[in-house]
Amino acid sequence: MANEEQRLISAAQAGDLDAFNQIVRLYETRVYNLCYRMLGDVDTAADTTQEVFIAAFRNIRNFRGGLLKSWLLRIATNACYDVLRTRQRRPSVSLNSSDDEDEGGRTDVADPGESLDDVVIRQELSAAIQHGLAALPEDQRIVIVLSDIQGLTYEEIAQITGVQLGTVKSRLSRARAKLRDILRAGELLPLKFRLDDESNTAR
């Protein structure tokens, strides 16, 4: 797998677009999910993901080894920050409103054997979590998304976000506590997931 990826990288660095598109297929879901969780909006996340891969192709010659996943996620993180900065300058679209509008357009990778009730609960839960993420400061949001949704290590997160390990730890701790507070205070979670239920928290 690593050898195959290295071969694709070398071919892409030589300008082979087909090889690069194989890399895109490997990582597009991961990159898109990072953008979606950071931006909270299907269309902007898709556009940003496309920009990320175009930028990656243009700069693939500058990739000097290491984890390609981290390199791509670093580009994606910077792209998301750019979009968020643009939104701050022109605050016409809020994270919450775009999230509400996009509920119909968002499609999770569904379990075929899932009942309708389970689908509804899962969507409620997902909406609640997205709402909570949108309420976090950006520097905390990126860390909790990379850690708890993308499943990256602290070292990878530090490399992607360009901060020290200690900063990753403190931001992640604050993000988890704040997200917990948001989910509890707003009663956003479906009943079976509520955090003040001792039977749920004791697991």
Next chain:
Amino acid sequence: MTTSPTSQSELPERDRELLSAYIDNQLTLAERATLERRLAGDPTLRRELAELRATRDLLRDQPWVAPPRSFTLTPEMVSARRRAFTLPAWLQPLSGLVALVVVMLIGWQVIGLSTRSTLDNQSQAMAAPTNPPAAAAAVPLEEPTVTADLPMAAVAESAQRNPSATGESIEALTAPSNGEHASNLSATGAGGQAGPPPEAQRQTTDSPPTGPPLPLVIGLVLLLAIAAGIWWMRRNAE
């Protein structure tokens, strides 16, 4: 679900960091042992740990969101981007040079205009004694001599700059106050706003045109060279 989140604020930030790192197995053995001893005797700490872990698990259990489309690149996407032209790094400092040249040219023009304006004022001042306002008849005799000295000095300076024009200026300056002059006075009125006589005006406008200043030529050539360079590089880039 009425519990307020104030209970979490009772924990110091440091404890929360320890709990978060504990969940992720990021503590050293010593830190882990110390924290586990505290957890055994502190229900608040245990509750906080359970809630943070539940929050982490909620996120971890989230399914991936399916992308709405494929993000594979087409040659058009890549080539369209490549056509977007930016100056190469070695050429970018030249933009500062161009800005400097433009500022110099503007400065040159402004200085040139102000110098010309000064000369015009001086030639008007030279013509002034020939067209004294009617009210000037009441001023003491000493004053005209002072005002007459200044134009003479200006004429001498102007003679060095433009000898052909100065002769007529001197004539205009030293022309006797004859009847014609009196008619000029009456035509200009008592407001004292009369300009130089028509002959003097013609001298200022009829002075031979000088060529473009050297910095202007250099600047234009430089701009043209840069534009040609950019065009050549874009052509190569495509």
